[in-house]
Amino acid sequence: MRIQSRHYRTIWPHADGTVEAIDQTLLPHRFETRRLAALDDAVAAIATMVVRGAPLIGVTGAYGLALAAAADPADSAIEEAHARLAAARPTAVNLRWALDRLRALLLAAPPLERRALAFGEAAAIADEDALACEAIGDQGAALICAAAAEHPGRPVNILTHCNAGWLCAVDWGTALAPIYKAARDGVPLHVWVDETRPRNQGASLTAFELGGEGVPHTVIADNAGGHLMQHGLVDLVIVGSDRTTRRGDVCNKIGTYLKALAAHDNGVPFYVALPSSTIDWTMRDGVAEIPIEERDPSEVTHISGRAADGATTRVQLTPDGSPARNWGFDVTPARLVGALITERGVCAASEAGLRQLFPDLA
């Protein structure tokens, strides 16, 4: 997608064997990139959320394993790198999915061929992700067009949570891809952007993306969505997913479940957009089975932003000594999900719905 008229992906390899990625911890106030030259760099980039979003951490994990294989192609080094990368963030299944795919390929090949194979496969995963997200955009844009037809004469109001735009993937994104496609097709729309405490991916990243693409949007406090729905100001909700179980339970950024409850209570369609790499076919009950990442409490007790002098400043919100907890994700049960938007089509959030679209993967 575009930044100052130039097309960027979120991550790309260089001929010198390093990988470059947009540093998302600095957005929206500074656009900088970071070089990943070794396994340690990739692990740190994922853990500290320099790169984030389920599809993107999968691709970064794949490049991380490639960097490890370049340094040492032995089986033991690949296994160790796989374990370290997989542990960097536990909830989004794309990370393990990509790592498992690469490990299987590499361990079946002679060590001398592993470096080239690994970079090739990581690039293939990146390209597949960009294509899948663009297809999600086409599938989901049809839903937005349908909503526009129901409300002629005014923009379609869409609420989204966190950042499931092109920054969460390689390009296009998941939940925002249908919005970009519909906007480019001339559908009048407006996006309510949940700020998404505690890391504020909505206020910082989604607003940055939508502004860059010229999509009308308004940032709202996380707790405003229910109020807006009660007053008819939300036509549909689209969010992303970090792991979707085979029966359609959806794990996404903390706070998503509350939006789904409010949407259900107000008859607002609640859609989840995801590539098939986000489906965990081994799990059924998301609440019982999905590991929920708990991050450092300082992300709750402190907040960063741009001060009047332009410098990035971090301030404390809570009283000294108040304990805090920081769960990163929650699970929305399938019964609250109106439909899943995937690269192969839109389906019910159910095992039957997913199996029908993905008989080869189920």
Ligand SMILES: CSC[C@H]1O[C@H](OP(=O)(O)O)[C@H](O)[C@@H]1O
């Ligand atoms: C499709 S993943 C986008 C997704 O990423 C978020 O998590 P994080 O910023 O912590 O990586 C969140 O769950 C979003 O919906």
